[in-house]
Amino acid sequence: MPTRLARALPVALLVALFTGASAAQAPQSPAPYTVVSRDGRRPLPTRTFDGQEMFAVDDLARLFTLSIKEDTIAGGLTIGVRGQSILLSPNQEIASVAGRLISLPAPPARDGGAWFVPVDFVSRALGIVAGTPIELRKPSRLIVTGDFRMPRVGGRIEPLGAIARLTFDVAPSTPHTIAQDGNRLLLRFEADAIDAALPTTSAPELIAAVRLEGTAGISIELGPRYASFRASDLPGDRGGVRIVIEIIAKTTEGTPAPIPPTAPTDTPPLLDLVPVGTLRTVVIDPGHGGAEDGARGPSGTAEKAVTIQVARRLKAALEGRLGVRVILTREGDSAVGLDERAALANNNKADLFISLHANASVRPAAAGAEVFYLSLEEYGDEAQRAAGGPREALPVFGGGVRDIEVVPWRMAQAKYIDQSGTFARTVEASLRSRLPMSPRALMQAPFRVLVGANMPAVLVEMGFMTNPAQETQLASEAYQTDVVEGLVEAVIQFRDGRGVPAPAPVQSERR
Numbered sequence: 001m002p003t004r005l006a007r008a009l010p011v012a013l014l015v016a017l018f019t020g021a022s023a024a025q026a027p028q029s030p031a032p033y034t035v036v037s038r039d040g041r042r043p044l045p046t047r048t049f050d051g052q053e054m055f056a057v058d059d060l061a062r063l064f065t066l067s068i069k070e071d072t073i074a075g076g077l078t079i080g081v082r083g084q085s086i087l088l089s090p091n092q093e094i095a096s097v098a099g100r101l102i103s104l105p106a107p108p109a110r111d112g113g114a115w116f117v118p119v120d121f122v123s124r125a126l127g128i129v130a131g132t133p134i135e136l137r138k139p140s141r142l143i144v145t146g147d148f149r150m151p152r153v154g155g156r157i158e159p160l161g162a163i164a165r166l167t168f169d170v171a172p173s174t175p176h177t178i179a180q181d182g183n184r185l186l187l188r189f190e191a192d193a194i195d196a197a198l199p200t201t202s203a204p205e206l207i208a209a210v211r212l213e214g215t216a217g218i219s220i221e222l223g224p225r226y227a228s229f230r231a232s233d234l235p236g237d238r239g240g241v242r243i244v245i246e247i248i249a250k251t252t253e254g255t256p257a258p259i260p261p262t263a264p265t266d267t268p269p270l271l272d273l274v275p276v277g278t279l280r281t282v283v284i285d286p287g288h289g290g291a292e293d294g295a296r297g298p299s300g301t302a303e304k305a306v307t308i309q310v311a312r313r314l315k316a317a318l319e320g321r322l323g324v325r326v327i328l329t330r331e332g333d334s335a336v337g338l339d340e341r342a343a344l345a346n347n348n349k350a351d352l353f354i355s356l357h358a359n360a361s362v363r364p365a366a367a368g369a370e371v372f373y374l375s376l377e378e379y380g381d382e383a384q385r386a387a388g389g390p391r392e393a394l395p396v397f398g399g400g401v402r403d404i405e406v407v408p409w410r411m412a413q414a415k416y417i418d419q420s421g422t423f424a425r426t427v428e429a430s431l432r433s434r435l436p437m438s439p440r441a442l443m444q445a446p447f448r449v450l451v452g453a454n455m456p457a458v459l460v461e462m463g464f465m466t467n468p469a470q471e472t473q474l475a476s477e478a479y480q481t482d483v484v485e486g487l488v489e490a491v492i493q494f495r496d497g498r499g500v501p502a503p504a505p506v507q508s509e510r511r
């Protein structure tokens with residue numbers, strides 16, 4: 001049902017095409033939002049004031065056909081929408097929308113005669129009075145308007161040996177079809193477009209690539225071992241649907257591998273996934289914080305800022321995809337001691353500990369990621385004993401003896417060294433397929449933060465902050481996403497008992 005606003009959009013959007021250029025982007029300005037409607041896509045630039053991304057009220061007025069009246073005496077701004085009004089006051093984080101008070105994350109900003117409002121204004125204020133849906137999607141930087149159907153689609157791939165499982169979470173639930181077309185599968189949605197985050201393949205033998213097809217389709221390019229597929233729909237979160245597509249491999253004889261029985265439809269199918277280990281809690285340790293900046297790049301990027309950004313992304317990815325509990329050792333820019341970080345993981349009975357850092361070198365050319373696990377050598381006999389030495393038999397009250405493990409807290413990591421090594425090798429291999437790696441990408445070192453961790457633990461140097469090109473990469477969304485994807489894949493492999501095993505034993509006699 002077209003409303004007045006929806007009909008007004010085409011003209012308004014054309015105007016915006018020209019005004020978009022006048023709001024030229026400063027070099028560090030974020031990419032503009034895109035306003036999507038049946039009539040097309042138009043950029044809506046933002047400006048950042050005090051860390052808050054804002055839209056110019058003039059731009060919004062042109063796009064959404066608003067009237068603007070400034071009250072020079074009271075200093076406020078009245079925005080008229082379909083006979084209703086929104087009142088903004090300088091320095092007020094509260095706006096009145098058709099007589100109702102709503103809060104904004106920051107007061108409006110002003111630059112010369114122009115007013116700016118936090119991007120949330122669009123959903124919190126405009127959306128209430130517009131008379132047509134206006135949805136702000138911050139992660140994809142979209143504003144979806146009118147009756148434009150643009151479901152969000154998040155995809156992931158789990159390599160499970162003879163099967164690769166491709167999962168798409170679609171919200172809201174949208175009718176779709178899946179069909180084979182030569183060497184690919186086409187997943188088509190009954191929608192005007194899709195807002196998709198597609199996975200990079202981690203099972204190239206079965207899935208060569210996943211890419212957008214047209215405006216509302218996804219093409220799954222099949223790999224050389226493809227034999228057959230099957231698909232099922234499961235209920236998703238918040239009215240969404242989860243589409244599970246299993247790509248089944250040929251056996252070595254060239255016939256399809258036997259298809260495991262289908263699991264009940266109310267739970268995701270498990271197939272040949274052996275529950276080798278259960279993973280409930282992961283602790284992510286964003287290195288440094290507070291007064292401790294860590295490494296500094298030539299342009300001033302602080303290691304502590306990159307580590308918290310990646311940690312937050314990794315937390316969201318692990319929680320969203322694996323359904324595990326994820327705890328960060330610091331939530332904001334605060335100082336946390338090294339032993340406290342391990343203690344937090346121990347107290348929460350974490351199953352995995354991942355410490356995130358960025359490297360520094362006096363050689364500006366040094367580049368690439370490195371993965372560490374603890375080296376026990378510096379800790380001497382005490383550590384060797386804790387790692388696997390004989391247990392001590394201690395007398396107990398009431399007679400008899402009882403074996404107890406005498407492991408000083410500071411040696412907690414010793415008994416997990418082998419598992420930490422496996423996890424570190426798995427992380428290294430997974431990152432290597434996505435990122436430049438240092439010539440020494442896998443190492444053992446006596447990192448204090450790992451010593452007390454009572455679970456498999458690794459430390460990842462994501463790149464060299466002191467290398468100008470890597471500094472830019474480390475601060476970029478694309479590079480951070482690659483780090484997160486690599487770590488998520490490694491966690492899945494480790495959880496499923498498919499970690500990279502230790503190489504053939506080399507003689508490592510104690511000296």
Ligand SMILES: [Zn+2]
Pocket residue numbers: 287288294295303356357358
């Ligand atoms: Zn560091």
